Amino acid sequence: MAQYRIVSGSVAVISIQNPPVNALSAAVREGLLLSVRAAASDPLVRSVVISGHNGPFCGGADIKEFGNVSHLESGPHLVEIFESVEALAKPVVAAIEGFALGGGLELALACHYRFGHSEARVGLPEVSLGLLPGAGGSQRLPRLLGVRAALDMIVTGRHVAAGEALKLGLLDRLTDGNTVDAAVRFAQSAEGKPLDDRRLGNRPCPPLENIDAFFEEALIHARGRARGAAAPLACVQAVRGAATLPFLKGMELEKRLMETLMTSGQAQASRYCFFTERGAARWTTPTGARWDTCRARPISTAAVIGLGTMGRGITVALARAGLSVVAVETQEHQLDEAQRAVSRMLKGGGGVSYSADLQAAAGADLVVEAVFEDMAVKEEIFKQLSSVCKPGALLATNTSSLDIDRLASCTLRPEQVLGLHFFAPAHVMRLLEVVSGPRTSPQTVAAAMQLGRRMGKVSVAVGNCPGFVGNRMLKPYLEQAYFLLEEGASPELVDAALEEFGFPMGVFKMSDLSGLDIGWRVRKEEGLTGPGVTADQPMRTRRGRRYSPLGDLMCEEGRYGQKTGRGWYLYDRPGARVARSDPWLRSFLEEYRERHGLLARRIDQQEVLERCLYALINEGFRVLEDGVAASPQNIDAIYVFGYGWPKHRGGPMFYAAQVGLARVLEGLEKYHKAHPDSPHLQPCSLLRRLVASGSPPIHKWSEVVKGHRSQL
Numbered sequence: 001m002a003q004y005r006i007v008s009g010s011v012a013v014i015s016i017q018n019p020p021v022n023a024l025s026a027a028v029r030e031g032l033l034l035s036v037r038a039a040a041s042d043p044l045v046r047s048v049v050i051s052g053h054n055g056p057f058c059g060g061a062d063i064k065e066f067g068n069v070s071h072l073e074s075g076p077h078l079v080e081i082f083e084s085v086e087a088l089a090k091p092v093v094a095a096i097e098g099f100a101l102g103g104g105l106e107l108a109l110a111c112h113y114r115f116g117h118s119e120a121r122v123g124l125p126e127v128s129l130g131l132l133p134g135a136g137g138s139q140r141l142p143r144l145l146g147v148r149a150a151l152d153m154i155v156t157g158r159h160v161a162a163g164e165a166l167k168l169g170l171l172d173r174l175t176d177g178n179t180v181d182a183a184v185r186f187a188q189s190a191e192g193k194p195l196d197d198r199r200l201g202n203r204p205c206p207p208l209e210n211i212d213a214f215f216e217e218a219l220i221h222a223r224g225r226a227r228g229a230a231a232p233l234a235c236v237q238a239v240r241g242a243a244t245l246p247f248l249k250g251m252e253l254e255k256r257l258m259e260t261l262m263t264s265g266q267a268q269a270s271r272y273c274f275f276t277e278r279g280a281a282r283w284t285t286p287t288g289a290r291w292d293t294c295r296a297r298p299i300s301t302a303a304v305i306g307l308g309t310m311g312r313g314i315t316v317a318l319a320r321a322g323l324s325v326v327a328v329e330t331q332e333h334q335l336d337e338a339q340r341a342v343s344r345m346l347k348g349g350g351g352v353s354y355s356a357d358l359q360a361a362a363g364a365d366l367v368v369e370a371v372f373e374d375m376a377v378k379e380e381i382f383k384q385l386s387s388v389c390k391p392g393a394l395l396a397t398n399t400s401s402l403d404i405d406r407l408a409s410c411t412l413r414p415e416q417v418l419g420l421h422f423f424a425p426a427h428v429m430r431l432l433e434v435v436s437g438p439r440t441s442p443q444t445v446a447a448a449m450q451l452g453r454r455m456g457k458v459s460v461a462v463g464n465c466p467g468f469v470g471n472r473m474l475k476p477y478l479e480q481a482y483f484l485l486e487e488g489a490s491p492e493l494v495d496a497a498l499e500e501f502g503f504p505m506g507v508f509k510m511s512d513l514s515g516l517d518i519g520w521r522v523r524k525e526e527g528l529t530g531p532g533v534t535a536d537q538p539m540r541t542r543r544g545r546r547y548s549p550l551g552d553l554m555c556e557e558g559r560y561g562q563k564t565g566r567g568w569y570l571y572d573r574p575g576a577r578v579a580r581s582d583p584w585l586r587s588f589l590e591e592y593r594e595r596h597g598l599l600a601r602r603i604d605q606q607e608v609l610e611r612c613l614y615a616l617i618n619e620g621f622r623v624l625e626d627g628v629a630a631s632p633q634n635i636d637a638i639y640v641f642g643y644g645w646p647k648h649r650g651g652p653m654f655y656a657a658q659v660g661l662a663r664v665l666e667g668l669e670k671y672h673k674a675h676p677d678s679p680h681l682q683p684c685s686l687l688r689r690l691v692a693s694g695s696p697p698i699h700k701w702s703e704v705v706k707g708h709r710s711q712l
């Protein structure tokens, strides 16, 4: 769908019409090509403006079509359309409002001039979909901006604001007014002028010295950041083609690379993540509440209780979302320090006031409690908040695992109590688990989900259980990693396998970063270690199942990780980040194995991956079975946006489907047989039932889950 009209006697305005983002679907491509041909053949038309209908210029190719080759191939191809645009003998001006992304920017690059609104943004984000700008973008952009700037945009996929795009030379002019009107006036002024130099396909790439060395380095850099993703490397290759080949040869290279990427599992996984991120907004809860049936009361003021690292980050996230925030910390020295830190992060005051008195929370629409993880302390605060806060105020806890329902029962308003599980650093990390207990009202969930969106978070509604979704699934993953150390692996081996898989950090490096003492405190509270454990209990068994005390022993040695300069690795000083192997740990593990009669065996990376990831996935199926997560897509969103699961692998549940459910089941059966005292390796019944029903595709799993639903 493309609207075609003539304005001011000589300008054809072609408007892309496909709400909400004017994506280039087959119908749009058809309409666009017909319109371009009409403009070419109409003698009255002397110039052309291409714009987006109702605001945004164009959000790119229609991603929904990518999963289906026949959709992709129906209608004219973008490359062909853009060639016709560029070849037109009349000046073509792109009028960019809102955004021009992916194929949208590639269309603008085929135009002879680009006019932008001052608030527009442009970019080639295909890389985050596991692709490259495959409709000429990888060849035209370097010819316009030069290799360095183009490569940066293409490999990172970042959105560039209009002001920067003007400086880069990507936009020719900006306007604060009506972009189409300004573009029409400009198009008329360009009528009859020569166009050859405006056609990027005709231009050579601006020269670059030491071109081979430049691209070698770019490839090394991209490989370092890609974590196993193929698209960034293909982007470098395509831009190299732009720098070294004639345009048409470069286009052939782009096409070849694009065909390989488009049909890859990585692109499929990245696309799945795109829709998973957006799908989380269509939430449901175990109690049957839904996003489309409840209205959220808007939240404009908030109080944050407790200004440790999490509280500070949450204050910043709320203030940046435009809320007026009162930050409460009863310890005066901590309050001063927090005030300075928050101001620094906000680059000024930013709507935050500070208080040492809980009464300051009285007028807030929402209170987020972020004190340390101690149930008794939290219970006391919730009791007080229940009487201090105005009726209707929502009371949230930022616990990462404690029982929301227990906190709700300390208040006179259990329906307004919920968990908001932020991830550190809270003002940076995209994920927010919105945890509802059995008594949390749908309106409370709706308000929290809306707030999450305002903060720019991927908010996922989950049910209440120890660890909620993310940390609950992490537990078996960590446990297997510890067991692997007992059986002969080293932290380096385990971490290398996980990092090669695509995690930014292996489990032991991650544990050093977040602090071993956190898990130690939780295990003490659970009675797994500490004074409550009597000397006659076997060290490696708890409640009839295998237990590894390795983490506890490390903490007893004062090895808390980066903060103490020693953990699973050695650091130059407390707080340093670079992990080095520690000979002490090697002997510690050897002695430990000897003491417990454990024979070290050779463990390969495949076993590391299967034991750790399959145990995590298995728990994911249990989470689905229990109804704590509404869908496998929600679990995957949690892992991709909160736990560093590589996007090009789609998330744990998607990965399980891609590996094959039968293979995951078989792997779990094998490992459970070898380790019968490790119940996390025992395949759960949902996985068995899915395999028995022929391993349906992931979007059909809910049909198998149904009927078995929810204990909550």
Ligand SMILES: CCCCCCCCCCCCC/C=C/C(=O)SCCNC(=O)CCNC(=O)[C@H](O)C(C)(C)COP(=O)(O)OP(=O)(O)OC[C@H]1O[C@@H](n2cnc3c(N)ncnc32)[C@H](O)[C@@H]1OP(=O)(O)O
Residues within 6 Å of the ligand: 020, 021, 023, 059, 060, 061, 062, 063, 064, 069, 072, 078, 099, 101, 102, 103, 104, 125, 126, 129, 132, 133, 134, 135, 258, 259, 262, 263, 275, 278, 279
């Ligand atoms: C044998 C094999 C053959 C292989 C052949 C190979 C050759 C093929 C050649 C093809 C060449 C293609 C080259 C071009 C590629 C591309 O353009 S890829 C797409 C690039 N664009 C993007 O990545 C942009 C994605 N979108 C966004 O970033 C955001 O949506 C936005 C545009 C910035 C708007 O944000 P916001 O206002 O916050 O709205 P959202 O909630 O994100 O989105 C609203 C709804 O719109 C849907 N949507 C968004 N973009 C697209 C899109 N490009 N296609 C389809 N749908 C899109 C989004 O899912 C939302 O939908 P709902 O959730 O249903 O509301």
